[in-house]
Amino acid sequence: MSATTMTAPRQRIPVLVLIAMAWIATILMVALFAEMLRPYGITAMDLRARLTPPVGFGGTIRHLLGTDELGRDVLSRLIVSVRISVLIAFGATAIAALFGTTLGFLAAHFRGLVEQGVLMLIDFQASMPFLIVALSVLAFFGNSLPLFIALMGLYGWERHARIARGLAIAANAQGYAAAVRQLGATPGRIYLRHLLPNIASTLIVAATLSFPEVVLLESGLSFLGLGVQPPMTSLGNMVGYGREYLTRAPWILLAPSSIIVMTTLSVSLVGDWLRDRLDPTLT
Amino acid sequence: MTPLLEMQGVSRVYRARRGLFGTGTPVRAVDHVSLQVAPGRTLGIVGESGCGKSTAGRLALGLERPDSGAVQFRGAPMAAPGTAAWRAERAQMQLVFQDPLGAMDRRLTIAQQVLEPLEIHGIGTAAERRERLATLLRDVGLRADLAERHPHQLSGGQRQRAVLARALATDPALLVCDEPVSALDVSIQAQIVNMLTDLQAARGIAMIFISHDLAVVRLISHEVAVMYLGRIVEQGEAEAVFAAPIHPYARALVSAVPVSGPRRLERIVLSGDPPNPAQRPPGCAFHPRCALALARCRTEDPDLVTQSDGRMVACHRAGELARAAA
Numbered sequence: 001m002s003a004t005t006m007t008a009p010r011q012r013i014p015v016l017v018l019i020a021m022a023w024i025a026t027i028l029m030v031a032l033f034a035e036m037l038r039p040y041g042i043t044a045m046d047l048r049a050r051l052t053p054p055v056g057f058g059g060t061i062r063h064l065l066g067t068d069e070l071g072r073d074v075l076s077r078l079i080v081s082v083r084i085s086v087l088i089a090f091g092a093t094a095i096a097a098l099f100g101t102t103l104g105f106l107a108a109h110f111r112g113l114v115e116q117g118v119l120m121l122i123d124f125q126a127s128m129p130f131l132i133v134a135l136s137v138l139a140f141f142g143n144s145l146p147l148f149i150a151l152m153g154l155y156g157w158e159r160h161a162r163i164a165r166g167l168a169i170a171a172n173a174q175g176y177a178a179a180v181r182q183l184g185a186t187p188g189r190i191y192l193r194h195l196l197p198n199i200a201s202t203l204i205v206a207a208t209l210s211f212p213e214v215v216l217l218e219s220g221l222s223f224l225g226l227g228v229q230p231p232m233t234s235l236g237n238m239v240g241y242g243r244e245y246l247t248r249a250p251w252i253l254l255a256p257s258s259i260i261v262m263t264t265l266s267v268s269l270v271g272d273w274l275r276d277r278l279d280p281t282l283t
Numbered sequence: 284m285t286p287l288l289e290m291q292g293v294s295r296v297y298r299a300r301r302g303l304f305g306t307g308t309p310v311r312a313v314d315h316v317s318l319q320v321a322p323g324r325t326l327g328i329v330g331e332s333g334c335g336k337s338t339a340g341r342l343a344l345g346l347e348r349p350d351s352g353a354v355q356f357r358g359a360p361m362a363a364p365g366t367a368a369w370r371a372e373r374a375q376m377q378l379v380f381q382d383p384l385g386a387m388d389r390r391l392t393i394a395q396q397v398l399e400p401l402e403i404h405g406i407g408t409a410a411e412r413r414e415r416l417a418t419l420l421r422d423v424g425l426r427a428d429l430a431e432r433h434p435h436q437l438s439g440g441q442r443q444r445a446v447l448a449r450a451l452a453t454d455p456a457l458l459v460c461d462e463p464v465s466a467l468d469v470s471i472q473a474q475i476v477n478m479l480t481d482l483q484a485a486r487g488i489a490m491i492f493i494s495h496d497l498a499v500v501r502l503i504s505h506e507v508a509v510m511y512l513g514r515i516v517e518q519g520e521a522e523a524v525f526a527a528p529i530h531p532y533a534r535a536l537v538s539a540v541p542v543s544g545p546r547r548l549e550r551i552v553l554s555g556d557p558p559n560p561a562q563r564p565p566g567c568a569f570h571p572r573c574a575l576a577l578a579r580c581r582t583e584d585p586d587l588v589t590q591s592d593g594r595m596v597a598c599h600r601a602g603e604l605a606r607a608a609a
Contacts, residue, residue, distance in 0.1 A: 184373030
């Protein structure tokens with residue numbers, strides 16, 4: 001474990017992970033430059049070319065991925081959908097990770113009543129079907145994109161809170177956190193400089209697990225008509241409205257579905273690889 | 284000499300809850316313990332596991348608050364744990380752990396961790412710290428190139444040296460070593476113990492050395508306290524206690540140390556179960572396992588009484604045992 005692994009060349013990144021990284025990069029680029037990349041407006045209708053199949057399946061070069069029931073270009077809608085869905089998924093995952101980790105640390109640090117309160121919140125969150133919470137919030141407060149992202153951010157925070165709390169308590173009771181504490185370090189230093197980097201790998205895995213779930217949840221809510229509202233579009237929204245044409249025009253539904261599958265898979269793969277890479281004991 | 288650290292009648296009670304709705308049973312982990320350590324001296328604390336020696340160490344460092352009694356460092360009481368004053372005090376007293384790998388942050392290099400106390404207490408400039416790092420590593424016998432390694436890339440002995448370097452970084456006046464060598468190889472144990480003695484001689488550090496290994500304690504301690512079930516049963520000059528222990532429990536412990544050549548003391552094998560601190564026997568806590576117990580020992584708790592040679596023993600028969608041993 002000592003000299004040999006130190007001098008050995010750093011391991012190459014596995015091909016699958018490289019592909020996944022490239023895919024995520026592409027998705028991010030598409031999300032960033034969506035307005036420049038889309039060939040048509042997402043509401044621009046071409047009524048004479050309704051339900052045109054994609055190129056290679058009898059379609060024309062004018063609509064690479066075909067058109068939907070109103071003759072809107074599927075590719076353009078897909079590009080804009082990626083932007084909205086990525087925004088929601090990244091935003092929500094970041095909020096969940098930040099919120100959950102903070103609550104977990106607070107519970108581990110103060111114990112007592114604070115901990116009981118956090119645990120109660122965690123249990124409440126875990127026992128309540130999130131879809132119902134989301135439905136009621138959206139029904140009461142209406143729908144806007146920032147609210148929707150914030151709401152999705154409430155999804156999965158309890159996982160981060162549990163992990164952060166458990167690992168912080170363990171480290172505080174014995175081990176490096178206790179050692180640093182008795183060196184005279186402030187709680188801020190203990191939690192930010194020592195605990196957070198040490199449990200980051202676990203939290204990243206949790207985040208990569210909840211990222212696909214947020215995408216799917218967004219899809220589910222949009223499918224029910226409660227997520228992203230037309231004329232705005234998202235991947236889930238496209239799947240939802242495309243299902244009526246599943247037999248006649250499957251490309252409307254398959255294009256966003258395959259993006260969802262590829263992206264969630266890529267995030268999981270990269271997250272798993274990242275976890276190993278961030279651990280200095282696994283070189 | 285005035286003691287650097289003084290514990291007066293210190294007790295620490297934990298509550299062990301039994302069952303789902305049971306109320307807690309108080310467990311007196313440390314019970315009316317009084318200790319002093321002078322600068323440049325080492326106090327050894329020995330006893331079975333669960334006798335409260337680690338808790339005594341944590342109380343001495345102010346990592347825990349005693350439920351009764353007082354701990355004084357340089358004549359002043361300790362600040363409450365978690366306060367800014369308490370954090371500032373940490374620069375003067377340090378703990379060395381039993382498990383060096385667990386005590387180090389595996390994501391940081393040795394250099395980062397050894398210098399961390401200086402960063403925390405805001406001591407020195409960057410250049411001074413680099414210099415200090417080199418001195419510290421040399422003092423604990425670590426090669427300079429190991430500074431850039433991570434803890435898992437070191438051997439057990441090297442890790443313990445690194446932990447020690449970190450503990451010494453702020454030049455503490457008091458070092459509490461909680462079983463610092465019990466996880467190490469015997470040959471490395473001797474190196475670390477010798478190093479501790481040298482460092483103490485060079486820097487005049489007061490040490491509390493907690494161990495169940497009597498041979499090691501004898502090697503390093505000036506004074507020794509034998510603990511049983513949270514109390515001190517015998518305390519005195521290390522040589523006197525190890526050469527002629529008075530308390531029957533101390534005798535049994537000392538007689539269990541392997542010696543080369545013919546034994547001077549008869550080997551005493553303790554019978555009975557190791558004690559349960561939640562169910563302390565009435566009278567002298569040691570009487571169920573004591574071969575010399577009298578009827579009085581079952582009802583009356585012996586006090587820690589100073590003997591003619593200055594050592595303190597908590598046994599009803601201390602007088603006659605001391606005469607017999609002499």
